[in-house]
Amino acid sequence: MQIPENKYEVVIIGGGPIGIACALEAEKKKLSYIILEKGCLVNSLYHYPTNMTFFSTSEKLELDNIPFISNNPKPGKREALEYYRRIATSNNINIKLFEKVTSVKTHADKTHTVTTTKGDYSAENVIVATGFYDIPNYLGVPGEDLPKVSHYYNDPHYYATQKTLVVGASNSAVDAALEIYRKGGDVTMIVRKPEIGKRVKYWVRPDIINRIEEGSIKAYFNSNLKEIKENEVVIDTPEGEDILENDFVLLLTGYRPNFGFLQDIGIKLSTDGRKIPQYNEETMETNIPGIFLAGVICGGVETHKWFIENSRIHAKMIMEHLSKKEKEAFN
Template structure:
């Protein structure tokens, strides 16, 4: 059900109901702005879809929003604790949010207003914050068999893979966590890694574990290798040792994710042409090249999705809202 009148004009609409979108809403509320969050899925949708046993790299205080304490019984908080924390922030602060409402189009009108078309209605706003993250679109390999039912680009719970021959493609945190958890639930795990070793950005307390499991043979790993084809009961890989065919039940293609670049381009936001697709924005205000449209969070890094995360992009909320408040004040004074 819509929570606004059709003719209402918001000071700010926030696209994305993750931690950074919530931070922006908290700041907007403090400054007395009329605002609304639009989220295509559930609250903190990306976090909700993270693996069941996911542990954050950051400690709890670095995940806090607006100095609201995040109390965790663990050195590094777990997914369920984070869901509880961000959910309670939204409900306790009565933040205005529309869930399961996908933004389909954003148009900038001649009067500097922005018309937002969603799966459920239309909204008018003076300013927009895009805080949509990057977890919704996997990096597809575009290989034969990638669309088979045995293939997944997201990992959930290790129990599913118990006693099964599972290939994990990738060498980052998500791939390493999946490999270790599945192995410990009785799965037969083989990692296919494009580079010569496990990634250097893997969580420092996890990397010795995966290296040791590979060294002892508990988890098999093929380095400097690529998966070439996925078949019903096997996969074909290519490495320095030539082509191999491996018996297989399930394939996890954990090769990373990317922002929705087409969505940004359709809004009119320019992307760098060096392959990184970094959107153009003012680093002092986070305003994009489109007047009144701001960027917040991991989406600011283009394909470099490791550059921005919760703890170092929380500041975007205050930067953006301060700029909006200043501009609204100037416009009011001119009138």
């Protein structure tokens, strides 16, 4: 069957590992598809810190049983970029990069129009696999918009010899603090809880605890950032307010999915504060027929619930369901 231009059986929003996994499964089921990605291929992964090491081993990051060979059991960012790029190019994945989806409209006949910054696409089914790395969890403190403040961390060299405040105690915050310290930075951590997060990578957590105990990295526990100024920061500690000299602030307090985008589509979110989207756990179909979710976005604010390794299955579940629907309609 010839498919008219810009009309597909499946439009996949998001060109990360799970979006690519959906494309691979669509090809197996001979379903016409396209991936629409607002940035580069695996855009979120590309913006991870330069020296990031995955928590998962390489085989758990594999798609479609395509071997992921890495130098170490736990691969780094560059190896992952190479792996997913090779999959996309060698399989001629149909993907449009640097094309942001701005809206998804559902029509009376249950088809969908996906509008992007470059055009419109007609789809029988839409898969939202947009991840969660786009929107930081803002603190809302005075001075958060100053040029010296960032919600993303890339390379430690930038902060060498500088007084850098790292807010947070998750993997990203701990990695940044350790790397900057080892490149000659003067690092202070602000931790809202009484200790470093339990979910920090097990081979890294002892390192940060030891650096704090020996005084190489300063840390304020049970504390909060109160205000950011040009050359200093104000923090609230159990002992009272403290003012620290400061050059840079890294607010590594986590990220969240674009809930507004989901709601604009019409997808219902839980009202218990977790904002978990409504979907069928067997088919991944949302409350809107023909619109599906895949990957970390399924967890709402619980962004630690779904990873590449345990959400790869979403692609297979969705395509099995669509293939079954197509056969039933044909019969």
